[in-house]
Amino acid sequence: MEKRILASSAVHLPPESRGIGFVFQDYALFPHKNVLENVAFGLRKASKRARRERALDVLRLVDLTGLQTRLPHHLSGGEQQRVALARAIIARPKLLLLDEPFSSLDPGLRQTTREEVRALLKAEGISAILVTHAQEEALSFAERLGVMKDGSLEQIGTPEAVYRYPKTTYVADFLGQTNFIHAHVKNGIAQTQFGRVKVDGEAAGDVLLSIRPEYLKMMASDVWGSGAKSGRVVGQAFKGHEFTYRVEIDGQDYIVQTDYNCPFQVGDIVMLKAISAVAVTPSNDGEV
Structure with missing residues (x-):
């Protein structure tokens, strides 16, 4: 895999050129934009037609077809989370960062949404780093698990190995x-x-x-x-x-x-x- 330096004392690549997507803990959707507009915002450099077609494709991936005209406050928590995910992956990032994206969902919805997001990322071939304080979430979502303490990596490995052999x-x-x-x-x-x-x-x-x-x-x-x-x-x-x-x-x-x-x-x-x-x-x- 090709390695690129994105930021150092000699290199500073603009955020929009880094190929990294981000899903915020509170989704950070634009309240005045509908679902389609929120998702298409992540692909600003393409033509209007290309942005719409790609946005509709991504909405199908996250099972939000038919909701493209709704505003965020008319969506459930799980639907808002999927809009945020769609906006993050529309530009086909090489890496997706997720900051406790399921923490505001109720337990039942949290599990199903987590499973859907994991399946989608694997289907799209997108690598992801998930930050979470939830034990079950970390163990069930990750293929590689790292436990951090005071800013340092305490242990890394498969979830099974880290859990069984701390x-x-x-x-x-x-x-x-x-x-x-x-x-x-x-x-x-x-x-x-x-x-x-x-x-x-x-x-x-x-x-x-x-x-x-x-x-x-x-x-x-x-x-x-x-x-x-x-x-x-x-x-x-x-x-x-x-x-x-x-x-x-x-x-x-x-x-x-x-x-x-x-x-x-x-x-x-x-x-x-x-x-x-x-x-x-x-x-x-x-x-x-």
């Missing part, structure tokens, strides 16, 4: 709930309050482990014979398709994620087994 406590905690425990690792095995636990990756000696709630299993008795300690269920939250439990062991609470038909209730005595763990480095802000 390198620091910040990354592990930022991408969802996790359990941190101190343990001694020898030959890839840690002896913990959950019994013997397999540690992914290279780790040895005294380390800090991250164990995702869904990697913990609850049982009524120690059927593994691995030295796991008993604990008490002290919290339970039903979320429809799953339960989130808090289990106290030796004065420390641990989060456990189970499916919807888990039989345990608050007050039950249980034991936990960890499927796997990963060693993490404490971040520089005193965490853990």
Whole structure:
């Protein structure tokens, strides 16, 4: 892929010549222009006829055919978001920047719109950088995921790899709930309050482990014979398709994620087994 310098101490390419599109968090549509005019604005150098034809083509791509004469305040949030997207891609940018574009939508519409935008970008062959604070959004939208902390890139990789194998406590905690425990690792095995636990990756000696709630299993008795300690269920939250439990062991609470038909209730005595763990480095802000 050809590399171009867009801005440096010696180079300053005008924004309109950079081949970069931008979708704002609040859409930034022109309130006095209708849908077609808003979209066509992104292609100002073409003839009026070419701009109209291309705008209608892009409106078909984002499923807004028939709404071209409406003003923005007559559109739903999802429709406004698609107008902003259409305006950004009409000039066929090489790169599209999206600044939390789904944050103002309700949860149901946010998911469907996110899926539609992702499919459209792939169909058009447009690379995109999405900035978001939403864990689920980052994991489901991206092919490559980067976690930033204080302006620096903490970790980058596929969403699956970054979620399952975080390198620091910040990354592990930022991408969802996790359990941190101190343990001694020898030959890839840690002896913990959950019994013997397999540690992914290279780790040895005294380390800090991250164990995702869904990697913990609850049982009524120690059927593994691995030295796991008993604990008490002290919290339970039903979320429809799953339960989130808090289990106290030796004065420390641990989060456990189970499916919807888990039989345990608050007050039950249980034991936990960890499927796997990963060693993490404490971040520089005193965490853990």
